[in-house]
Amino acid sequence: MKKQIAALFTVLALFLSMGTFVSAEQATDQMKKTVEDGLKKEHKDMKEGTLTISDIQSFPNEDSELDASEVTIGIAHFETVRDNIFYFDHSKFVFYNPDTNELVAEAAAAKANPKLIDYKDAHESDIGTHMDVVVVTLLLSILIIVPLLILTVWEKRQYLTTKFKIENNLFNQDNLYR
Known part of the structure; x- marks a missing residue:
C-alpha cells in the first residue's frame, strides 16, 4: 500500500511540475x-x-x-x-x-x-x-607548444663545439685526472 501511495504521489508531482512549462x-x-x-x-x-x-x-x-x-x-x-x-x-x-x-x-x-x-x-x-573558449585555448597553446618543440627537437640537433671538444680531448682534460 505504501508503494502505491508513493508511486501515485510521484506521478502527481511529475504532472504538476510539467504544468509550468506548458503554460509558457x-x-x-x-x-x-x-x-x-x-x-x-x-x-x-x-x-x-x-x-x-x-x-x-x-x-x-x-x-x-x-x-x-x-x-x-x-x-x-x-x-x-x-x-x-x-x-x-x-x-x-x-x-x-x-x-x-x-x-x-x-x-x-x-x-x-x-x-x-x-x-x-x-x-x-x-x-x-x-x-567559446576552445578555439582561443588552442590558439594560446600554440604559444607554448612551438617554443617547446624548438627547444626539444631542433636544439638537440645543433652542433655544440664544447661537447665536440670534450669528446675528442681537445682541451687535454684527460691529463688532469690521471
Whole structure:
C-alpha cells in the first residue's frame, strides 16, 4: 500500500511540475522576425537561424506616451561568429510591441509597466555574453607548444663545439685526472 501511495504521489508531482512549462507563452513568427531584424542591426555578425526567445510574458501598458496596448518581454538567445574563429553566445532582454510589430526601447518599456522591472530583476542572472573558449585555448597553446618543440627537437640537433671538444680531448682534460 505504501508503494502505491508513493508511486501515485510521484506521478502527481511529475504532472504538476510539467504544468509550468506548458503554460509558457510562445513567440509568434512575426515577433521572431522583428527581433531578428533588430538584433542584426546591432550585431552584424549574427549567425543565421540561431535566435530563440524564451520566458515570454506580456504586460499591459500603463504609459500614455507609448502607443501600445501591451508590451511583451522575453529573453533572446543567439550566436555571433567573428572572423570564423570567435564564437559568442548572447542572451539579452527584448521588448516587443505586438500592436505595431516593433521593438520597444528599454527606457520606454520601463515606463510602460513596473512589473517589467521586476521581471528583469528576476531574470538578471540569465543575461550575458559567453565566449567559446576552445578555439582561443588552442590558439594560446600554440604559444607554448612551438617554443617547446624548438627547444626539444631542433636544439638537440645543433652542433655544440664544447661537447665536440670534450669528446675528442681537445682541451687535454684527460691529463688532469690521471
